[in-house]
Amino acid sequence: MPKRVDHAERRSQIAEALVRVAGRRGLHAVGMRDVAAEAGVSLRLVQYYFETKEKLLLFGLEHLAERFGERATSRVRAAGDSPGPRAMVEALLMAALPTDEESRTFHFVYTSYAVLAVTDQALAAQPFIKNPDAAEDAVTELLRQAREADLLRPGVDPRLEAAGLLALSAGLGTGILVGQRGPESAAAVLGHHLDRIFHTPGQGRE
Amino acid sequence: MPKRVDHAERRSQIAEALVRVAGRRGLHAVGMRDVAAEAGVSLRLVQYYFETKEKLLLFGLEHLAERFGERATSRVRAAGDSPGPRAMVEALLMAALPTDEESRTFHFVYTSYAVLAVTDQALAAQPFIKNPDAAEDAVTELLRQAREADLLRPGVDPRLEAAGLLALSAGLGTGILVGQRGPESAAAVLGHHLDRIFHTPGQGRE
DNA sequence: ACTTTGATGATACAGCCGTACCAAATCAAT
DNA sequence: ATTGATTTGGTACGGCTGTATCATCAAAGT
Structure with missing residues (x-):
């Protein structure tokens, strides 16, 4: 048979182009031609791999969620060989904060998707309930x-x-996004609440 | 002189039409023709009061913020004749949660504006920093x-x-918006944190 | 080597958008 | 009644959008 090209990889390349341009100009302002130009391919090719724009957006969202998952686990692993629960939770939450350019793009585009999903059933179907629910779990x-290891302060309800x-x-993330708050301030608030939940290793009281 | 019409009121009527249709179909999908139809006026009239769409959007945002302010203060007043600080804070935070249709529309459209403001300097200029900062203050x-009245648990940092x-x-608000969380669940989380900060009137411990 | 199948490029089509222009009503106050 | 602000209607222009059509080019297997 003819030419062999990894379809999945091509789709990922295009999806990343979508995310890049959406992060720059906003998801609402993204057209098929913009994505094609950003990916360095022809408009026709984008239509070839994603027949319709809706399918492109849908795949873009899945791709975004996947990439963020990888980033989060990578951050958790960077927290140490066998990080304690607190370090893992902190890495998880900090990864979601738009501090550097990558996470800023992620947060921005993901929020754009969330807004779209409110009125678009096709988008809302899967990720915006399943995905955060998984994180909460x-x-x-x-x-x-952590509670079993007696690392938590008494009376802490894990689910709540x-x-x-x-x-x-x-909430802190969008605060950073719109320029209301700096990353340091957000990290301080987050750290305060982690201190409130977890025991400080060395001392009984803070 | 000719017909005397209150310009400010007409502009408000059109702005409310904008908010309504934005709440239904999403801010990104709102056109001038939609606003005109929703307001029951001609397209030409919308152009008459707001020369350009950008000015319409800008005014719509200001109008939205104003209406929410009124709603919030009304909620606070409904909390009682001289409500305690806890009741006031609770009313304030609860007013921001998208529970009924009105607050849902508000939260949705406001978030849409926030997303737009990330890439639109004209929108970002005023409200998205000043407005939440005022709320935080x-x-x-x-x-x-509350701390001076000894209503807080010890060691609470008001600003933080x-x-x-x-x-x-x-964050809870957008969680409700995308259907991940019910209003009751959000209220429970919020209430938990208020309990954590404030003393329960009757008893020393919860 | 050639054909088949996949991949690509260029162009064109409706349709909607914001904006603009023009002409004509409508109505209150002088 | 004249004046002038207000409202409406129609109509149209570029420009952009997603999508479709047509033709072409490259590679892999009988």
């Missing part, structure tokens, strides 16, 4: 493990705190 | 008053907690 589980931490991180 | 001041509460409320 993960953090909840980490807090449970996990939900709060994630919502807090999201 | 207000909550901070309320917490300070105010920033956290507002970011938390914003």
Whole structure:
């Protein structure tokens, strides 16, 4: 048979081009031609791999979520060989904050998707419930493990705190995005709440 | 002289039409023709009061912020004749949560504006820094008053907690918006954090 | 080597968008 | 009644959008 090209990789390349241009000019302002130009291919090729724009956007969202997942796990691994629950939770939440350019793009484009998803059923279907729910489950589980290891202050409800931490991180993130708050300030607030939940290793009281 | 019409009121009527249709179909999908139809006027009239779409959007944002301010103060007043700081803070934060249709529209359209503002300098200029900063100042001041009245648990930093509460409320709000979380769940998380900050009136411990 | 199949490029089509222009009503106050 | 602000209607222009059509080019297997 003819030419062999890895379809999945081509689609990923195009999807990353979509994310890049969306991060620069906003998702609402992204056209097929922009994506094609950013990816360095022809408009026709974008249509060839994604027949319609809706499918492109959908795949772009999946790709974005996947890339963020990789980033998050990479951050967690960078926290040490066998990081404690606190370090893992902190790495997880900090990875979601738009501090550097990559995470800023991620947060921005993802929020744009979220806004679109409110009125677009096709977008809302999968990721915007399943994805944060998974994160909440993960953090909840980490807090449970921490509680068993007696790393938490007494009276801490893992599920409630996990939900709060994630919502807090999201809110701080958009605060940074719109320029209301600096990354340091957001990190300080987040750190304060982690201190509130976790015992400080060395001392009993802060 | 000819017909006397209150320009400010007409502009407000059109702006509310903009908010309504934006709440239904999304801000990105709003056109001048849609606004005109929703307001029950001609397209020409919309151009008459707002020469350009950008000015219409700008005024729509100001109008939205103003309307939300009124709603918030009304909610605070509804909390009682002389509500305690906790009731005021709670009313403030709860007013921002998209529970009923009105607040849902507000939160949705406002978030849409925030996303637009990231790439649109004209939109970002005023409201997205000044506005939340004012809210943070207000909550901070309320917490300070509460601390002086010995209503807070020891070791509470008003500014830090105010920033956290507002970011938390914003994050929970978008969580509700995208369908990840119910209003009750969000209210529970928020209430938990208020309990954490404020003393429960009757008892020393929860 | 050639054909088949995949990949690519250029062009064109409707359709909607914001904006603009023109002409004609409508109505209150002088 | 004249004046002038207000409102409406129609109509049209570029420009952009997503999508479709046509033709072409490259490679792999019988």
